[in-house]
Amino acid sequence: MKKYILIFALSFICIHVANASDPAFEKAMSKQIQAMATIQTLEESQKVSNSFLRISEAQPEEWLPLYYASLLQIESAFRFDINKDQAFDQALEYIEKAKKIAPENSELTALEGYAVMGKLSVDPANRGQNLTPEAMQLFGKAIALDRENPRAVLLMAQMELGMAQFFGSGPEKACGVARMGSDLLQKEKGKINESYILPTWGERMASQFEKVCQ
Structure with a gap:
């Protein structure tokens, strides 16, 4: 009986590993991630987002396509004249949807905070009291889940800077957190290769802090 259990367990592990390193999935994801870097218009953003959604439909056990589709929605809201x-x-x-696939995921939790921060930016006077603590809690949770997630740290720094500007205080605390995020970005670069499809963004946000934190 133990022998059959062991065979079943090994088979399950092999299947899981095969799915995790699916060349077709990685190729499709890499193509769209590269396309993200060239987006100039809302139409281009929607096209890439729809491609990620099609990948998600084909690979419903993967959280990354939904992550990137979400990120594009957030970035489009900040970049383009849309609702x-x-x-x-x-x-x-x-x-x-992605959290149902990958619960307690630092990247998804940070991205959720980013979306909440975006909603806050639409009407800070009326939404600040409710959404500020919600965003801060999400960024704090994302950092707790993975203390080496540079995006969680940089987004926390962005919230700290926004609060400092709102209350008329200095950016020192935000700058300290931002420097930690920048250091983590540099550390992360050592992991990145051509087939790396996990999130790596954050350079633009880090460079914006360099102007504030001189």
């Missing part, structure tokens, strides 16, 4: 609330809500919907 921002609608875009942030769509992002949150994708994140909820």
Whole structure:
């Protein structure tokens, strides 16, 4: 009996590893991740987002396609003249689906905080009291789940900076957190290769802090 249990367990592990390193999935993801870097218009953003959603439909056990589709919704809301609330809500919907696949995931938790921060930015006077602690809690949770996640740390720094500007205080605390995030980004670069499809963004946010934190 133990022998059969062992065979079953080994078979399950082999199947899991095979799915985790599916060349077709990685190739499709890499193509769209590269396309993200060239987006200049809303139409291009929607096209890439739809491609990620098609990958998600083909690979429903993978959280990354939904992650990137959500990220594109958030970035589109900040970059283009669209219904921002609608875009942030769509992002949150994708994140909820992804969280069912990968619960307690630092990247997804940080991205959820990013979407909440976006909704806050639409109407800070009326939403600040409710959404500020929600975003801070999500960033704190993302950091607790993975203390080497540079995006969670940089987004926390962004919230700290926003609060400092709102209350008329200095950026020192935000800058300290941002420097930690920048250091983590540099450390992360050692893991990245051509087939790396996990999130790596954050350089633009880090460079914006360099102007504030001189």
